[in-house]
Amino acid sequence: MRRRGSSKGRALDLIRSQGPISRVELAEITGLTQATISNLVRELLADGVVSETGRGESSGGKPRMRLEINPASRFGVGVDLGADSSTFVVADLAGTIIGRLGIDGPGALGPADYVRRMADDLAHLLDGLDIDRAAVVGLGIAAPGPIDREAGVIVGAPSLAAWSEFPLTAELSRLTGFSCVLDNDATAAALGEFWLGATEVGSTYASVYMGTGIGAGIVFDGTVYRGSRSNVGELGHVSVDARGPECPCGNRGCVELYAGPHAVIARAREAAASGGIDLEFTGVAAADFAAVAEAAITGHPLALALIEDSAEYLAEAIVSLVNIIDLDHLVLAGSAFEKVGAIYVRTIQHIVGERALSRHLQHVSVRMSVNGTDAAALGAATMVLQEQLSPRSLQSVTLA
Amino acid sequence: MRRRGSSKGRALDLIRSQGPISRVELAEITGLTQATISNLVRELLADGVVSETGRGESSGGKPRMRLEINPASRFGVGVDLGADSSTFVVADLAGTIIGRLGIDGPGALGPADYVRRMADDLAHLLDGLDIDRAAVVGLGIAAPGPIDREAGVIVGAPSLAAWSEFPLTAELSRLTGFSCVLDNDATAAALGEFWLGATEVGSTYASVYMGTGIGAGIVFDGTVYRGSRSNVGELGHVSVDARGPECPCGNRGCVELYAGPHAVIARAREAAASGGIDLEFTGVAAADFAAVAEAAITGHPLALALIEDSAEYLAEAIVSLVNIIDLDHLVLAGSAFEKVGAIYVRTIQHIVGERALSRHLQHVSVRMSVNGTDAAALGAATMVLQEQLSPRSLQSVTLA
DNA sequence: GGCCTTTCTTCGGTGGCTAAATAAAGCAAT
DNA sequence: ATTGCTTTATTTAGCCACCGAAGAAAGGCC
Missing domain, CATH: 3.30.420.40 (ATPase, nucleotide binding domain)
Incomplete structure (x- = not known):
């Protein structure tokens, strides 16, 4: 049985993500022979995408050449x-x-x-x-x-x-x-999270992306899972209350109605109208959400409560996601997490750890994307x- | 890039599922050459798992040999x-x-x-x-x-x-x-559904299995998706009300609490206690659910309402499933659907067709498993x- | 029968890999 | 310095699954 993806591409992936690495290590990791790796690396060198950057420390014999990606x-x-x-x-x-x-x-x-x-x-x-x-x-x-x-x-x-x-x-x-x-x-x-090597290859993980909407991207063993029509991971339209209010999408009680930036802003507006919080709204969702987030981390209790509430609802949808696709890791990305990512991480970690069905078998790690706002x-x-x-x-x- | 799975296995899959089939057709479908197919088929014949069963109709030249699986x-x-x-x-x-x-x-x-x-x-x-x-x-x-x-x-x-x-x-x-x-x-x-050829290869589909619990199995392009630890598809513990009652699993508002056989039985018991329905309960979930189902299809309005309610809640969880993994087909299997499968199919089809996010792009078909109660x-x-x-x-x- | 069509098989050849032999580059003991 | 040992990298021959093309087999039609 053959693996999917070209071996050349896999070698390149490893050189990129595992940093300076020798041919021998590549052979060990991939299971290919040193001979094959030698040939693949020669091609990569010829393509210019990889360079040899000095020798590694000697281990008693000929020192191994360090291979590195050629970024430029x-x-x-x-x-x-x-x-x-x-x-x-x-x-x-x-x-x-x-x-x-x-x-x-x-x-x-x-x-x-x-x-x-x-x-x-x-x-x-x-x-x-x-x-x-x-x-x-x-x-x-x-x-x-x-x-x-x-x-x-x-x-x-x-x-x-x-x-x-x-x-x-x-x-x-x-x-x-x-x-x-x-x-x-x-x-x-x-x-992007996979590409930057922040997630170990071979694991199943999802990104939860919150910009103005909420989505999830699923990566399985280094390969994006696209479902039947690439419309996988519409996490924002997972329902957290099937008999709840109607969502424009046609479903009811979508988590986006509770946890999404628009929802948070709407509640903050209400609070502002009744004098509970002092904020100005521009009408641009990203900016307004950032304002609420800023208030939350600077200690405004009402703003903090709004964000925590959003995090809880999002976590509840994520529990369903985890129960359905059995993840190892969860990565949060998108502009909405820019300021208040830590609150979301903490809340989601807590709720997933408490409610996910497989919590006794495995720990689902939750963290912010290494790529922050520019992740997408x-x-x-x-x-x-x-x-x-x-x-x-x-x-x-x-x-x- | 190579495909996963052996070509021999793929050829066998096709011979099994596509019924009597000729070498030429196998070559067309797989994209392999006739020469390769000829060799693979020879091995399959030698293994005894396939037999040649007469010739197909002539199309002007040498008639093609019909290949069939050797079931025994x-x-x-x-x-x-x-x-x-x-x-x-x-x-x-x-x-x-x-x-x-x-x-x-x-x-x-x-x-x-x-x-x-x-x-x-x-x-x-x-x-x-x-x-x-x-x-x-x-x-x-x-x-x-x-x-x-x-x-x-x-x-x-x-x-x-x-x-x-x-x-x-x-x-x-x-x-x-x-x-x-x-x-x-x-x-x-x-x-099993895939194996029996009832689902076209290349499609993404899920089985929804309801015995006493509720689960989902996901098959992607003929290959089972197992997630990180084979605990994929715990559909029963997808929440339909994140602030709902606690489930023994640790989560809240799991669909199993609303749609599962135990829930249906519990409500039927209540109805029976208050004289709304005349049923005897054995304490064995499967039998009791079957009794309610029987009452539903023989026209008892209260029993029917219970089943329809269960189907609606299940459908709501399925909408979340579809929004997350972007399915082509949905197949219902398991003992709970034995009598009342048609009701579930109808309800699920209706609600998924109305609420799933990608409903305008594709039609998610819903039907009973060809394997019925013995599907698992x-x-x-x-x-x-x-x-x-x-x-x-x-x-x-x-x-x- | 001869001719055409279609099916199936045989026969080199290729690409990607392997295993094993060889070359190269270092250290260490003599 | 030379010999030996170890480890790394490359070369070589060969395997395996496949392809393409040519040939063999089995039918219909004139």
Whole structure:
């Protein structure tokens, strides 16, 4: 039985994530022979994506050569496309962000106009960086779902309703000249987490992504799980009260109605109206939520209660997620966790540890993403890097 | 990139599920060349698991040979181990049940004694069948989770609490001489559904299994998804009211408390106590639920309301499942659906069609398992057949 | 019969891997 | 310095599953 993914890609993954590493270690980890590794590494060296950087300490015989990723050999561009704002990042092969640009969301702009603006902004961003344009392998787009990944269209995001007919990847590809791929923002964040080696390979984990909506990306053994149509992990529309209020999505009692930024803001507005808290609201969800979060960590008890309440509801949905897909790790990412991530981590860890069915068998670890707010954009960038350099897939493998 | 699973196994899968099929068709479906298929088929013929059964209709040239599975060449034994009752089935390679035996559950018997009884009963069952003992490839055990699949132990099933330290597969293997594997009952049911060809390969689907508990088995592209520790799909402990009553599992508002057989029985008992319905209760969950179900389909409005209520709650949990893992198909299996499956199918189809987030992108089909009540036992039998004849796995594939 | 079509098999050849032999690079004892 | 030992890296031959092309077999049609 063969493994999925090319061995070359796997070797590259290891060199990237396990830092300076020798051929012998690669052979041990992969189970391939030293001969095979030697050949694969030769190709990687020829491709320029890996370099030999001195020798390791001698262990009695010939010292092993240290292999390292060559960060500047390839670059990926990622964009986190959101209603309120979008973020571009340019990442090198090591996953380091070498360029970043935040722009306003589409607002009143139609998709066609906004995409033109994106292409312009990206061109400027790249012009300002001293990198070889030919080393940029592509553009990854992270967007809130539901999406049609094959078609490259955001089909059903409530916050981007006008985009449901717009050929997003096709247009961006035409305007930028890059090959473009679209994926769910939570999925992109999860992939970025794996790419940066912060999660051990071989484990099953999910990212919980909260921007203005809530999503989950699932990574199984280094491979993104996309389900039947890439619309996996709509955690925000897991119900925490099946007989609760109706959600615009059609379901009832969706956790987003209780834990999502919009819900937190709405309650904070109520509190403000009745004088319980002193906050100004801009009408931009991300900014308003940040204001509540800021109040919470600076000790305002009411704001803190709102955030803790949100964390509890989110944790309750996560318990269902864990009971359904049996996770090892959980990683929180997205702008909503920027200030108050620690509160969410603590609450979720506590509730999952108390309520998940398999809690006696295994400990589900919960922590913040190493990539913070840029997790989705960076994940989108790594997506194109991965697709180019170490393709792997569960989806494309058909049994018959 | 190679596919997972041996090509030989894939060819066998196709011959089994696609009925009489020619080499040319196999080549078309698998994408392998006719030459390769010819070689694989030769091996399968030599193994005796496949036979040539006459020629197909001529299409102008040499008529194609029809290949069929040789059902009597291998057999698998499966047992659905439950608290109230257990069921053995002996299945041939075509998935036909050629022997079946229902026995009482452990009751007051300890695991060691019950396992001895199981071994005896199985021996009798096999003695009564005219099959070559050497053609039996193994024994699959389906049990309610949580389980430790590697260790072969039922670690946390509330209804089988006494078994949490008992080396189940080791003991059964010692007593029967068969190689034993343990899996979740819902997972087994899902696998059985795939094995019998009732679900097209390449699709993502889940079985919802309701015996006395509620579980879900997830099959992705012909391969069982086992998560990190095989404790995937604990649908019964998905919450439908996060602030609802406490469940013995530690969570709150688990759907099992609303939709599970125990819940239905409890409400029926209340109704009976207040004279609303005339039913006798035995104290055995399966029988009592069957009585309520019987009343429901024979037109008793209160019983019908109870069942419909259960179906609605279950459907609400399923919406969360669908939103999380993006399914194509849903299959209902397990004893609870024996009489009232149609009601559940209708209700679930309706609610999922109305509430699932991706409902505009795809239609999630809902239907009863082709294997009915024996789905888990038959699935367990197919599990060992599959492991022997067409091994495949997501879990054992490690990236590093 | 001869000819065409379609099915199935045989026969080199290739890619990705392995195992085993060999080359290279260091340390240590003499 | 030379010899020996250890460990690392590369080369070599060979295996295995597969492919492509050519051939053999089995039918229909003229």
